[in-house]
Amino acid sequence: MKVIEPSTPEEYQRYYELRWKILRSPWNQPRGSEQDDMEQSSHHLMIVENDHDVIAVGRLHFNSIREAQFRYMAVDIAQQRRGAGTLLLEALESKAAELGAACIVLDAREHALRFYHKQGYQAEGPGQVLFNTIPHVKMRKYIIL
Ligand SMILES: CC(C)(COP(=O)(O)OP(=O)(O)OC[C@H]1O[C@@H](n2cnc3c(N)ncnc32)[C@H](O)[C@@H]1OP(=O)(O)O)[C@@H](O)C(=O)NCCC(=O)NCCS
Numbered sequence: 001m002k003v004i005e006p007s008t009p010e011e012y013q014r015y016y017e018l019r020w021k022i023l024r025s026p027w028n029q030p031r032g033s034e035q036d037d038m039e040q041s042s043h044h045l046m047i048v049e050n051d052h053d054v055i056a057v058g059r060l061h062f063n064s065i066r067e068a069q070f071r072y073m074a075v076d077i078a079q080q081r082r083g084a085g086t087l088l089l090e091a092l093e094s095k096a097a098e099l100g101a102a103c104i105v106l107d108a109r110e111h112a113l114r115f116y117h118k119q120g121y122q123a124e125g126p127g128q129v130l131f132n133t134i135p136h137v138k139m140r141k142y143i144i145l
Pocket residue numbers: 022023072073074075076079080081082083084085086087107108109111112114115116118
């Protein structure tokens with residue numbers, strides 16, 4: 001497993017394809033719905049295997065100079081529970097720290113709470129309910145105390 005930043009149009013196409021496949025397609029959301037208006041100002045990381053296959057994706061943007069937010073974390077179904085999510089989360093945290101973040105916030109789907117909690121994120125309260133069906137919990141982790 002190798003963490004890279006997508007750079008070519010082909011890499012970005014595969015990056016968004018996995019985001020859509022895991023986080024939008026199961027709820028019948030159209031292609032394009034996996035992107036928002038912050039893509040250009042965000043940092044994107046993905047894990048590839050065999051130098052080509054994208055197995056995990058995630059995005060980092062800043063809400064303020066010290067607060068980073070992770071969004072759109074997704075690991076391909078067949079690759080889950082093999083450590084890819086943890087590897088990607090650690091890489092995103094390193095990138096956030098390198099860029100000056102003191103803390104990281106995210107909205108976790110309920111089934112992912114344990115995953116984030118294991119990595120040191122604390123629940124802060126209810127978050128958005130996506131598509132009127134997917135409840136989220138707001139979580140935070142301080143990386144500089
Ligand atoms: C949540 C997700 C990112 C985790 O990635 P992953 O590669 O499967 O996670 P890892 O293999 O690194 O798991 C690390 C630990 O987190 C916990 N964990 C991960 N997935 C879990 C799950 N579904 N249920 C309970 N615990 C889980 C476990 O403790 C696991 O360690 P273990 O396998 O030794 O028990 C991934 O399952 C995913 O993409 N899910 C679908 C999309 C999604 O919900 N994204 C998050 C949006 S907020």
